[in-house]
Amino acid sequence: MKTKSHNGEIKIPLSKLKMTLLLLGAVLFVALGLWLIFGSFESYSGSYSRYSYVKEPIFRIPVGLLSVVFFGLCAILIFLKLLDGKEGLIINEKGIFDNSGYFSIGLIIWSDIISIENIKQKDNNFILVRVKNPKTYINKARGFMHLKAMRANYKWYNSPIMISANSLQINNKELYTLLMNKMEEFKN
Template sequence: MTKIEIPLSKKKMFLALLGSLIFALLGMAFILNPEKFVSYIFRNAELIRISGIAAIIFSTLCILYISIKLFDKKPGLTIDQKGITDNSNYNKVGLIEWNEIIGIRTEQVMSTKFLLIDVRNPEKFIKNASTIKALLMKANMKMYNTPLSVSSTALKYSFENLENLIETEFEKYKEKPNS
């Protein structure tokens, strides 16, 4: 099999960066003038100010990560005879070998679809992750019974094509030992 490399979508990442900047500006407005945002639902100006701080922290982390990814030359996803290497999101784990994968399923949260990769030994991936990644993976484990997921959100590829490609390659290589 030839190696299949799917690039990161600079356009999608730029739009995410723009969205993060808007979210940061909204957070700044919440901090500087919380009284203006007091409503029937949010009656407490201090709660609005705290929400603004949280928005700025979250959006700053997103801006930093997306800015780094915009200049990342590595493919977003690589699929070959060894397995799947995901470089498309923060929760990347490196190579997921075909013989470690026991199943692939689709999940959707709001409008975002993603593939869940069920593996023989999920703790291996969690153990090898940094502290923050391990926390995110444990949350995935609680919700979906697997720490690993792949999405086309940051890829120059549609979800439907990604789903078909990964399922086809999994069927082709799941019984073969990795070389």
């Protein structure tokens, strides 16, 4: 874990290596989507096999388009975050300043925090921050997609705020422990 501490303030930088790997993965899925759309498949012979539907344009084109659009957007957002020179997460007596992802919310005040939970969503771990006034944080959303993401988090997890260690120079377990310790220290 690489953190900088100054006067009780902890700064966790963004991990350029993790973000570069995520960017490469997103670009790979864009390339796969393009291959599905434009790739050469042997002509459909009419015989049915277990995977013959994959050769059909009715399958290839929509799946390819979804892959290109979704992972292309992910690649753009990761690239923009790579250019961000700010710290990924700052923890101090005021609260948690989240700048870990493109849809980060900024300052989460300690007095607003009800609980911090470690949750698993598919194969990813996230830190869920439950707050007293979720609508206030939802109203801080920057743009349509950010608003949709926060509303979805609120609907599914009863909190709009999720922090991921995927782009930080810390792993999820260490981040959770650090946040729990600091919440106990600063809320008292």
